[in-house]
Amino acid sequence: MGWQVSGGDNKFFEDFTEPISYDYMLTFAEIKASLIYAKVLFNTGLLPSEELSPLEKALLEIEEETCKGVFVFRKEYEDTHMNLEKVLFEKVEEIAYKLQILSLMNYFAILEEPFQG
Numbered sequence: 001m002g003w004q005v006s007g008g009d010n011k012f013f014e015d016f017t018e019p020i021s022y023d024y025m026l027t028f029a030e031i032k033a034s035l036i037y038a039k040v041l042f043n044t045g046l047l048p049s050e051e052l053s054p055l056e057k058a059l060l061e062i063e064e065e066t067c068k069g070v071f072v073f074r075k076e077y078e079d080t081h082m083n084l085e086k087v088l089f090e091k092v093e094e095i096a097y098k099l100q101i102l103s104l105m106n107y108f109a110i111l112e113e114p115f116q117g
Contacts, residue, residue: 023080024073030080031063034088037103046102051095058091 038055041047047055062084065071077083088096 026080027066027071027084028063030084031059031066034084034099035059038099041099041102047098051098054092055088055095055099058088058096061091062087 035056038047038052038059042049042052062071071087073080073083074086077086085096085100088099
């Protein structure tokens with residue numbers, strides 16, 4: 001992770017370019033967006049209730065940990081999104097990646113739409 005200078009990591013550039021020191025302010029928006037998107041997936045039948053419940057519980061736990069100041073942001077995960085994704089995976093395993101994959105598929109579909117004849 002970070003810049004490679006003279007064959008090794010350069011701590012100055014890693015610290016200078018890491019976004020987590022300001023990106024963390026997006027944490028609550030990221031959690032709310034994930035909760036909303038999980039509900040959308042549930043309402044469309046792509047996420048069953050037995051996956052929705054633990055996902056919502058885990059996201060709310062992360063939100064509470066963040067409010068209390070005990071959620072640890074790790075620089076090696078680069079940004080808020082990746083930090084949340086890693087912790088969410090620790091809590092609900094594959095369900096976290098299902099949420100991520102389906103949201104990426106949705107973004108690609110939105111991006112592709114203007115190019116369709």
